[in-house]
Amino acid sequence: MRKYELMTIYPLEDEKYKAGLDTLRADLAKFGVEIEKEEPFGDRDLTYEVKKQKRxxxxxxxxxxxxxxxxxxxxxxxxxxxxxxYLFVLVEEKKA
Structure with missing residues (x-):
C-alpha cells in the first residue's frame, strides 16, 4: 500500500457536496482504500470554469x-x- 493525497473539488451547494462526498467515500471503500485524514480547504474561486461552476x-x-x-x-x-x-498525488516516503 502506498500513500497518496487526493485533492477533490465539489460544487458549493450543500446537497451536491454531501452527495459527492458520500459517493467518493463509497467508491474508496469499494476498492479497499484506507482514508487516513480529511482536510477541508474551504470554498475558493476556480482558475477556470468547470462544469459551469466558477467556485x-x-x-x-x-x-x-x-x-x-x-x-x-x-x-x-x-x-x-x-x-x-480530482487529482491523485503520490506521497514520497522520506529515506532515513
Missing part, C-alpha cells in the same frame, strides 16, 4: 491504496457527477 469546495484526503487500484478509481470517479475535479 468550488475543496477537500484534501490522505489515503493509502494499492497502486494498481488508482487507475480503477480514476475511471470510477468519472461517474460521480457531483465531483468537479
Amino acid at each position: 468550488g469546495r475543496f477537500l484534501l484526503l490522505t489515503i493509502k491504496s494499492n497502486p494498481a487500484k488508482i487507475a480503477d478509481l480514476d475511471a470510477q470517479f468519472k461517474f460521480n457527477t457531483n465531483l468537479l475535479k
Whole structure:
C-alpha cells in the first residue's frame, strides 16, 4: 500500500457536496482504500470554469491504496457527477 493525497473539488451547494462526498467515500471503500485524514480547504474561486461552476469546495484526503487500484478509481470517479475535479498525488516516503 502506498500513500497518496487526493485533492477533490465539489460544487458549493450543500446537497451536491454531501452527495459527492458520500459517493467518493463509497467508491474508496469499494476498492479497499484506507482514508487516513480529511482536510477541508474551504470554498475558493476556480482558475477556470468547470462544469459551469466558477467556485468550488475543496477537500484534501490522505489515503493509502494499492497502486494498481488508482487507475480503477480514476475511471470510477468519472461517474460521480457531483465531483468537479480530482487529482491523485503520490506521497514520497522520506529515506532515513
